[in-house]
Each structure stands twice: as C-alpha cells, then as structure tokens.
Amino acid sequence: MQFWINVVVLASTYALLAAGYVLIYRASRVLNLAHGELMMLSAYLLFALAGALPHQPLLTIPLTLLIAAGLGVATYYLLIRPLAGRPLFSAVLVTVALGIMLQGLVVLVWTPRVQYPAVALGITNQPHQLPGGGVISTLDALTVLVALALFGLLAAFFRYSRLGVQMLAAAENPLLVAQRGIDFHRLFAVAWGLAIATAALAGVLYTLTNRLEGTVALVGLKAFPVALVGGLGSLTGALPAALLVALAEVAAIQYVDPLLSNVAPFLVLLIALLVRPWGLFGTPEELERV
Secondary structure (H helix, E strand, C coil), X not given: CHHHHHHHHHHHHHHHHHHHHHHHHHHHCCCCCCHHHHHHHHHHHHHHHHHHCXXXXXXXXXXXXXXXXXXXXXXXXXXXXXXXXXXXXXXXXXXXXXXXXXXXHHHHHHCCCCECXXXXXXXXXXXXXCCCCCEXXXXXXXXXXXXXXXXXXXXXXXHHCHHHHHHHHHHHCHHHHHHCCCCHHHHHHHHHHHHHHHHHHHHHHHHHHCCECHHHHHHHHHHHHHHHHHCCCCCCCHHHHHHHHHHHHHHHHHHHCHHHCCCXXXXXXXXXXXXXXXXXXXXXXXXXXX
16 A cells, blocks of 8 residues: 555646646647756755745745746746747757756755755644555645646636637647748747646655756656656656556555665666657657757
8 A cells, every 4th residue: 555655746846847748748849857956956945945934835836836927937038038940959958057067056055954944834744554565645645636627627727718828829820820820939928937837846745755856857857757657748648658657666665675776767667768758648740859
C-alpha cells in the first residue's frame, strides 16, 4: 500500500512539472530546458518571502506563484520573442544558458545550504493513516489533489475559454491568427506565464514537503521524460506518463538501489523512444516538429 502511495505522490509532482513543459511546447514549440531551474528559483523566492513575511503561507504562496508567472512572461518577451524567425534550436540553447545562469544566481544569493521553508512559514505536515496500512502526509495529499485539480482546470480552460481556444489556434497557425487581428505573442507569453506558475506550484509543494537545496532543479529535469513519454503536445498523456515514470523510480529505490532513482526516468524515456517515439498520446507529426 505504501509503495503505491509513494508512486502517486511522486507522479503528481512530475505531472505538475510536465504540464509546464507541454504548455510551453504547445504554444511556442520551444523545449524549455530551464524549467527545473525556474522551479528552483520560485522555491527560493518562497523562502525569501517566508523570511520577510513569516507564518503567513496564505499570503506568501500566492505571491510566489504570481511572481513566477511574471518570470515566465518576462522570459518569453526578453529571451524567446527576439528569436522569432530563427531556428527553434536557438531558443532551446537560450533556455539551456538561462538554466545555467539561474543555478549560479541561486548559489550566489542563497548559498548551497539546505533550507526549510515549511519551518519559516509555520506549516506542519502531519501524517495520516490510510486503510490498508499506508501513510500519507497532509502536504503529499495536497500535492495529489492540486495536480488533479490543475489538469481539470487546464482541460476546461482550453476547451471552453476564448483565451484557451485562441492559444491552441495560435500554436497551430500563428500567421493565420495574426491575420485575424490577434496578438499571438501575447498568447505565447500567457502560456509561458501559466507554465512557470505550475512549475512554481510543484516547487513550492515539493520543498515544503521535503527541503530546499540547489539540487531541487533535478526534479524538474526528471519531469522532462514525463512530457516526452506522454507526448509533448498532450496534457492528457502527462498523467499516465507521470505514473509510469514514478512507478519505475519508486521501484528502483525500493527493490534495486536508491542510487538508480535519478536514472530510472531516463530509462523509461529510452524504452518509450524505442517503442513509441511520439509518446503515448502524441502523434508522428508532433515528433517531426521536434
């Protein structure tokens, strides 16, 4: 029972991060390889705000998400939009450089010491006994609920909202959207803002549950295989892919060797690329675009 609880909790974190990868790719066709570092920066911003506003999680957490969304919008306008018309790999290389810069920034500003934002915010993480002998903490249960709620909201957003439909249209044919008088750059910026806000949400929940250190960005990197396995253009595929990757990682920790935990997601990705390279819910056309 505890094994499956661990799988679901880890899968929820990966799904939140993978949603950001998918949102950015669906909108701007860019693979954001700085996603984990932006998540890490958001977690450190939470820690900084917790120092300035201690014991006020209902204020600091939404403020962190708002700042993270602003970072996403700024990243698009300052770094990605100027590369319009250039080969897509140019934008990918820019995100790699951004990730390296953010790693250095975090070390310079906060040092590599381990931090505990939950203590600064006065948040307690009580365990809860479940039927069958399993145990889940309050924040782990919240992570699962938040992931399910987020995917439901995103599905409704893209299906029923005018902005969501425009974003999907801009992703398919930005020239046609521009001819209809719609600023597709604004739509892409919104997608980046949403994506980084979801990454920040994952980072906040993860660091509140565990701890905050410079290696947190690795969690974002391990979520990248989830987006690829599920299909880069598919939010639907992110959930089963997250379960599959989390299952492999938890099984490696429990039954093989904990040192293999960082390798397991990429082994799953390797197998998926050999069997179905366009992902569980992707299409061969999406693979050609990548």
